[in-house]
Amino acid sequence: MSNATNRFFGELSQHGCERLLKKTSGTIRFDLEHENGIEYWLLSISNANVEVSRDKRDADTVIRTDTAFFERMIRGEAKPLTAWLRNDITSDGEFRFVVLLERLFPPPVGARHPRVASEHWRQR
Amino acid sequence: MKGDQVRILDGNIFVLSDSSGDIEASPSSPAGYFSFDTRFLSLWRLSVNGERLHPLAIDDERFYEVRFFLVPGAPTQYLDAKVSVIRERAIEASFEERLTVLNHDSEPTELTVRVEADSDFAPLHALRQPRQPVGRLYTRVEDGFLRLGYVREKFRRETLISSTEPAQVDQDGLTYHIRVGPHDNWSTTLRVHGLVLRPDRTDVRDHLTRRRTRTKLQLQQDLDRWLAMAPRLTCDWEPLTTTYQRSLGDLAALRHSTLALPDDPLPAAGLPWDATITGRGSIFTSLQALPVAPELAAGTLRTLALSQGTELDDFRDEEPGKILREFRYGEATAFEEKPQSPYYGGADTTPLFVILLDEYERWTGDIARVRELEDEARAALRWIDEYGDIMGDGYVWYRRRNEQTGVENQCWKESWNAISFRDGRLPAPLRATCELQGYAYDAKLRGARLAREFWNDAAYAERLEREATELKTRFNRDFWVEDGEYYALALDGDGNQVDALTSNMGHLLWSGILEPSRAKKVAEHLVGPRLFSGWGVRTLAKGEGRYNPLGHQIGTVWPFDNSFIAWGLRRYGFTDEAAMIAEGILDAAEYFQGRLPEAFAGYDREQTRHPVEYPTASSPQAWSTGAPFLLLRAMLGLEPYGDDLIVVPEVPGRFGRTELLDIPGRWGRVDAVGNVTVDVGNSQ
Numbered sequence: 001m002s003n004a005t006n007r008f009f010g011e012l013s014q015h016g017c018e019r020l021l022k023k024t025s026g027t028i029r030f031d032l033e034h035e036n037g038i039e040y041w042l043l044s045i046s047n048a049n050v051e052v053s054r055d056k057r058d059a060d061t062v063i064r065t066d067t068a069f070f071e072r073m074i075r076g077e078a079k080p081l082t083a084w085l086r087n088d089i090t091s092d093g094e095f096r097f098v099v100l101l102e103r104l105f106p107p108p109v110g111a112r113h114p115r116v117a118s119e120h121w122r123q124r
Numbered sequence: 125m126k127g128d129q130v131r132i133l134d135g136n137i138f139v140l141s142d143s144s145g146d147i148e149a150s151p152s153s154p155a156g157y158f159s160f161d162t163r164f165l166s167l168w169r170l171s172v173n174g175e176r177l178h179p180l181a182i183d184d185e186r187f188y189e190v191r192f193f194l195v196p197g198a199p200t201q202y203l204d205a206k207v208s209v210i211r212e213r214a215i216e217a218s219f220e221e222r223l224t225v226l227n228h229d230s231e232p233t234e235l236t237v238r239v240e241a242d243s244d245f246a247p248l249h250a251l252r253q254p255r256q257p258v259g260r261l262y263t264r265v266e267d268g269f270l271r272l273g274y275v276r277e278k279f280r281r282e283t284l285i286s287s288t289e290p291a292q293v294d295q296d297g298l299t300y301h302i303r304v305g306p307h308d309n310w311s312t313t314l315r316v317h318g319l320v321l322r323p324d325r326t327d328v329r330d331h332l333t334r335r336r337t338r339t340k341l342q343l344q345q346d347l348d349r350w351l352a353m354a355p356r357l358t359c360d361w362e363p364l365t366t367t368y369q370r371s372l373g374d375l376a377a378l379r380h381s382t383l384a385l386p387d388d389p390l391p392a393a394g395l396p397w398d399a400t401i402t403g404r405g406s407i408f409t410s411l412q413a414l415p416v417a418p419e420l421a422a423g424t425l426r427t428l429a430l431s432q433g434t435e436l437d438d439f440r441d442e443e444p445g446k447i448l449r450e451f452r453y454g455e456a457t458a459f460e461e462k463p464q465s466p467y468y469g470g471a472d473t474t475p476l477f478v479i480l481l482d483e484y485e486r487w488t489g490d491i492a493r494v495r496e497l498e499d500e501a502r503a504a505l506r507w508i509d510e511y512g513d514i515m516g517d518g519y520v521w522y523r524r525r526n527e528q529t530g531v532e533n534q535c536w537k538e539s540w541n542a543i544s545f546r547d548g549r550l551p552a553p554l555r556a557t558c559e560l561q562g563y564a565y566d567a568k569l570r571g572a573r574l575a576r577e578f579w580n581d582a583a584y585a586e587r588l589e590r591e592a593t594e595l596k597t598r599f600n601r602d603f604w605v606e607d608g609e610y611y612a613l614a615l616d617g618d619g620n621q622v623d624a625l626t627s628n629m630g631h632l633l634w635s636g637i638l639e640p641s642r643a644k645k646v647a648e649h650l651v652g653p654r655l656f657s658g659w660g661v662r663t664l665a666k667g668e669g670r671y672n673p674l675g676h677q678i679g680t681v682w683p684f685d686n687s688f689i690a691w692g693l694r695r696y697g698f699t700d701e702a703a704m705i706a707e708g709i710l711d712a713a714e715y716f717q718g719r720l721p722e723a724f725a726g727y728d729r730e731q732t733r734h735p736v737e738y739p740t741a742s743s744p745q746a747w748s749t750g751a752p753f754l755l756l757r758a759m760l761g762l763e764p765y766g767d768d769l770i771v772v773p774e775v776p777g778r779f780g781r782t783e784l785l786d787i788p789g790r791w792g793r794v795d796a797v798g799n800v801t802v803d804v805g806n807s808q
Contacts, residue, residue: 018432019444021499060333079437082465085458087278090322092331096384099430107435114443114514117525117555122617 002067005032006019008074012104013052019103020048028097029059033066043104062103065089076106127302129155134215134343135380136160136392136399136453137318143179145211145221146170149244154251157219157283157316158396161454163251164272164283164318164531165219167242169297170211172196172225172235177209187377188343189214207233207304217337218318224311227304235304239314240297243276243283247454248397249462253537258459263295270298280321288313310322320453350376354416355787360780364752369717371752375413375742379420384430386717388423391750394722401427401451401466403473404536405746407480412687412750414487415757415787417797421484422493428477429500431466433507438525439463441534447473447508449531469531471512471522471560474504475567482570485578486764489790494578505571505588508564518591518598519615521559523553535560536597536685537628537663541670542677543614544784546623548669554617559628561599562635568592569636592725599640609645611638625654625665627685633692640696647698651705658729659708660686666726673726680723680738683709687754694758699774705777706745706755713752720748727733760784760796767791 030041042059044051071089072078080101083089091098112120131140137159141147147155150164157165170177177194184190209225217316227233242263242331246255259276270293271281289312291298298403304310313721320328338346351371357368364536380392382401391413393405406428410421433446440463458465477503486493494501512520524530532540535557544550568588576585603612605621611629612621630650638646649655654665657673660681664671673679686709693702712735722745725736734739756762759771760782769791775782775798782798 023496034284040360043685077174079465082458082460085279085281085453085465087322087328090324090331094384096430099384108437108439111436111438112525114511114521114523114525115516117438118514118523118617119337121523121554 002034002071004071004074005039005041005067009052011068012043012050013079016048016050020045020050020100022048024100026061026094026097027057027059028101029057030070031062031064032070033064033094039067059093061091061093061095063091063098065090073105076109077119079108080105130182130184130190130192131396132184132188132190132213132215132379133396133399134217134338136345137215137217137219138396138399139165139213139215139219140396141168142651143171143182144194145179145190145213147175149251150244151252151254156246156251157318158248158628159318160281160320161248161400161452161457162281162318162320163246163248164281165241165316166242166244166246167240169240169540170194170209170223171238171240172207172209174236174238180208186347187373188216189340207235208558214340215338216343219316220313221316222311222313224309225302225304226309227306230306232303232308235302237300237302238297239299241270241272241283241285241316242296243272243274245272245281245455247456248452249454249456250750256506258455259325265293265295268293270295276455276459278323279455280323280325282319282321284317285318286315286317291384329383332383347373347376350417352758353788356785357783359782361778361782363718364710364779364782367710367713367718367720367752368756371720371749372416374719374749375409375417375420375746378409378744378746378749379423382427385427386424388426389420390423390427391746392418393747394745397742400453400747401431401448401717403428403447403449403470404476407424407473408536408563408684408688409736409746409750411480411483412684412747412754414483415762415784416753418484418488418788421480421488422488425477425481425484425493425497427503428473429497429522430552432500432503433468437468440465440467441524442470443468443507443511445474445505446505446511447477447504449473449534453576463526467530469522469524469526469534471520471534472536472563474507474512475560475563477501477504478567478571478574479563482574485574487789489767494574498574498579501571501574505567508567509591512560514554515556515617518595519721520564521554521556521617522560523555535628538676539675541675542663543622544624544664544668544670544678546625546668551614551616551620551622552618555614555622557614557628558599558611559631559635560604561595561603562632562637565592565595565599565637566635568595596637596639599637600642604642609642610649610702624668624670625649626668627655627661627663627689630661630685630689630692633696634790635687636695638696643696643698647693647701650693650702656704656708657681657726659712659724659735660705661689662726671726674738676723676738679726681712681726681735682723682748683712683720683751684722687751687758688692690758691754694774695760702758703774703776706759707778709751709755720751721745722748756782758786760798762787762796764789769794769796771796 040056147168156163175196180194195205206229212222222233265269270285379389391409393402408422410424433442448466449470452464456462514521522534571590572585575581614622664678690702690705721737722740723738784796786793
């Protein structure tokens with residue numbers, strides 16, 4: 001199991017996720033494939049609080065991918081929804097949690113606030 | 125569609141063919157079987173004994189099914205045809221076609237029936253250009269099936285064709301060698317499945333908890349129920365009832381169910397090409413349709429809230445709190461050649477979201493929805509100040525960060541040349557159009573009402589009201605064009621007034637940001653000879669540098685635009701002017717059998733005597749479909765007030781008695797009867 005993945009879920013379990021809405025509740029299981037098999041991570045979200053466990057329990061939505069691609073999402077290099085369109089991740093269950101995944105992963109690297117971008121253009 | 129194209133559809137699944145039912149796609153003819161923003165059939169050609177078939181008649185009364193009555197050979201042979209073919213086609217989650225071959229002779233006959241099939245799996249946006257696929261196309265003949273496929277990395281689409289009667293299947297199609305007895309017939313049903321496959325070769329949609337598929341019977345029952353639930357219109361002027369009925373039927377067809385919230389349909393922007401989740405089109409149409417179908421607003425609000433922006437993303441022009449512009453499922457989106465996953469490049473959608481939420485509650489009293497969407501509405505209001513206000517001066521601005529594939533003008537007039545100075549010059553790309561300020565003002569005031577009444581936050585309400593008042597003062601100072609006595613189209617990044625005379629300022633009326641003392645001048649301009657064509661208000665006034673009666677958004681008349689202008693005029697008490705616009709647009713609708721096009725040419729009515737349609741791809745276009753509902757609202761003076769619906773009719777004299785019965789809302793059902801009339805002096 002990878003350190004990056006451990007850190008990502010550890011962070012979620014300790015600090016939650018501020019971009020989740022108060023009303024968000026449900027369970028998402030990540031099935032991450034690697035050379036030696038599959039590791040399972042279960043997020044139980046209750047009113048935006050996140051609990052993390054390694055249970056292979058039923059969930060509202062199950063997301064499946066390999067650890068290498070999962071780490072790209074952790075680094076903000078790939079967006080979950082386009083990844084789903086390309087089949088880099090697949091889902092079983094409720095699609096609304098696929099849409100909500102964006103809130104769990106970091107934003108793209110180097111994205112600019114419109115004001116910052118506007119300053120940049122003025123100086124150009 | 126144009127010419128002899130025939131189509132059927134259910135949501136974002138549709139079939140476009142020629143009048144014999146054949147599909148022969150080319151860059152100049154975007155025919156096909158489409159689903160999930162992908163073409164699954166680009167060739168579908170029927171022949172009998174090697175001869176093509178020709179239509180005698182087409183029955184396409186319902187939007188999800190069609191029947192073609194065909195005979196083989198050239199038109200001269202029609203009269204004594206010994207064989208004819210009925211081709212019955214429907215969308216029932218997949219594309220289904222029943223072929224019936226009839227022998228009219230007293231002798232038995234042996235025939236070869238062939239269906240040729242192929243697919244290029246082109247993404248929806250790339251149909252008009254010749255295209256080299258990035259991935260690999262393949263064809264497989266399987267036991268009784270023909271499988272066409274496309275694969276690119278893990279992305280896979282397949283078309284699976286099967287038949288109820290045994291067929292001889294080859295790489296290019298299916299063949300039947302049949303014998304039909306005297307005065308007998310033969311038939312088979314072909315099923316074409318468009319599959320959106322995962323690497324394990326199962327369809328992604330089969331893995332969703334709640335997937336919405338509907339049979340033909342369910343579609344019919346649903347349509348009947350929808351029409352029965354809608355208010356009934358009676359009017360002395362027959363064409364208005366025709367337009368109303370047509371628009372209701374079209375609105376039913378436009379309802380689009382998403383994968384995430386299949387039970388909350390929202391209006392798609394247009395059919396067939398814009399059968400997708402959009403921000404602007406869905407919000408405007410839901411607002412227009414509140415008097416007839418308030419539940420559409422609920423679907424729109426929920427769906428857009430779910431996809432609200434949560435982070436900064438330059439490629440998608442996304443910011444936290446922003447409401448999307450468009451979502452697509454196709455290959456170009458998947459591989460990030462296009463940003464619609466979703467794309468957020470619109471500066472109007474976010475304040476409009478708050479406006480719709482408030483207006484929806486006023487009509488329905490659905491407090492639960494207002495509480496459910498509190499966080500999203502607050503995030504939208506925050507977006508206005510934090511991300512919309514790029515210059516930090518209290519206005520809403522736009523400038524795309526995605527300079528390759530993003531949208532240049534992020535207001536409803538998206539055309540590259542729509543925002544110009546009087547002399548035709550284009551401003552630098554950082555722009556603040558006037559109607560955006562109106563929407564922001566309205567959103568703040570409506571947000572304040574929601575905060576006070578439902579979110580238990582009086583302090584926030586006061587802050588929003590204070591900001592709205594300041595915005596109004598600032599706006600009336602900076603946007604008023606002194607020498608022309610109207611409001612500037614926009615400000616540019618240097619604070620200059622972009623001073624073309626346009627329809628945009630018509631939206632300031634329904635937003636309420638206009639200084640009442642100046643409203644009379646604005647109303648005069650809107651129905652004056654430079655802006656008003658006789659049918660409606662032009663997007664850009666005659667005499668301006670870029671004016672062109674056939675220019676997409678620089679001179680054409682847009683029914684949607686006009687419906688909001690008429691509503692605003694009514695709000696400010698300009699009854700005659702509102703009636704004049706309503707009458708002009710509804711008059712025009714008669715020329716299109718009740719289905720208003722997205723736009724028509726800005727020629728003077730006296731000059732052409734006929735509204736000249738501006739060619740656009742989709743029809744119906746949702747916000748044109750919605751226009752008659754909002755015009756009716758404006759003419760009948762429908763306004764929710766507490767738990768009542770106020771009705772203050774001012775109907776053009778020519779329409780006579782106009783009654784809208786059983787208007788649904790928090791009041792139960794209410795009738796609006798308009799027999800008070802105004803003479804608009806517009807009958808030419």
